[in-house]
Amino acid sequence: MSGLYEKAEFALRAKDSTAFWAALAGVDAQRTAPLLAKLLLEDWHEEHEDIVFELGLIGENCATPAIAQAAQKNFE
Template sequence: MADLTKYEAAMAKRDPIALSKLLLDDSHEFHEDIVFELGLIGDRCAISAIAQAVQIPFEHVVNWNNLHEFQRKCAYALANIGTPESRSVLEALASQSDPYLQKYGREGPEHWGSK
């Protein structure tokens, strides 16, 4: 219940710092919603958290067979943030050994600054 309250408060305020912290917290099931919102907000403070989260196979995301969708949302969020730092993260994803991360790293720039 406390996680839901933290999530709701951060979403209501559109607080990118709080949402970035929650993105890396594995005690809830809101990761896809959070990364989507961070992409909409477009604040550069979220880049590091998104870069870390895209590499984490959160158990609930894997169990729901949504890992690749989550990873794609991370790439699109980075593209929407649209800074040189977020582009560097996408380029690093494109050079990963995981073919899905490679694909999403290459797709991200196609959506560059689409907000």
């Protein structure tokens, strides 16, 4: 399972959202929250609402600051 997590991290650094979501599909949801929170604040994609939804389903407290920051950010 950790191999998929590393693939998700690599995809995030490569700004490849398709590969990111594919890698996350096999990772435990609780482990994905920090990566999703990081991706949420990036402006190179258009999946912010989807990420907030996923973070809400996961319910991990570590995502709260990122969600609050994203709510104030102007994504273009």
